Amino acid sequence: MARIEPQILPGCPEITLGLINADFPEGPLPPTVMHEVIARPAYWAFCWGSGLALARFLLDEPARVEKKAVLDLGSGSGVAAIAAALAGARTVVACDNDPHAIVATKVNARANGVAVECFADLADAGSGYDLLLMADVLYDASNLGLLAEASAVAEDVLVADSRISSLPDPRYREIATLSALTFPNLGEFDEFGTVRLFQRRWNISRSCRPPGRPPAGGRLR
Template identity: 45%
Template structure:
């Protein structure tokens, strides 16, 4: 298969010899355009490293938390079936695609990065599902049944978003492998999983432990009332 031209050009600009390939994620029926694992087996030049750090190509990996969330939705379709879902920080679109495959009424992939949204479009087409797209979470109306989130808490500056997710959705599901001291009065941990980023970046074991957290607007309102 020929990769989407705009995505391949963007990846080539970062890593001249890197290629996108369509891969099926392990233990799923989801296919994504991902960086070829063969491109990860060499040392990067200082210039390549600089470019990667300045413009990380998040969209050409399936990060461990996104993989866990996608698997969870496939195993528990009742969380999204017939519902309106927004995938915050969609990246490759893996969780949004999983929600669509599980029978969601509507799925919006939301990401600030135009390349991420281009990857979401290409990956949605690869999986034969339809998504809607948004560049600004706060421009969205308060109309969603569920906000799904994976791999956005690597930057602790994003932690205040945990409160904001319930401003647009009745419930939130957050998958994370980075925050070891996760404490939030509205979120409880549903489960803990082992998973790795795909292609495998050989990340430390601590980043292969993915927690899935759940919060509801009703619980938030009750907490404020008791307050």
């Protein structure tokens, strides 16, 4: 009774994603199915609150992505990547270590009429990005290491997260508090409706250096 169907995002009608039906079955599952769901959670079948909030933020503030090379790390359905492309990014790359998420991102990008190149491994996505996006990826503490990896491949980083109230890296600054629920509604605790947006960026004038390259001896803020 669960299926994937095209759905217009609430509060973000510019984007339609293939997501699980809103009346997906919530009763107990047979043990073998339950084990499979836990072993390989279909995160890509939901648009997570942080991805939804980040998408709205980028569409409302296109200057943050216009003409930039953008990487969406942990793309899931591809919501943030698609928003960046719609907002005028020069190129958009998505990365997710779940092969089903890669398929979902590709299908959803095509359905929204934007080009998004996809990789399963961050190492294959290369470096020199202007901006890296990360939405709802820090639910697993072992993913905190991605903050350092993000810094290595992109000049600026935007992290949207509803699971964590502060980041362990002092170079990240909270720049906004947004509201959004995971869609379709997963019935999460109210506190997960608050999405914090953190930014890490180079503290120098952009006009002094070639695009996509950090400054020699540049300082982080």
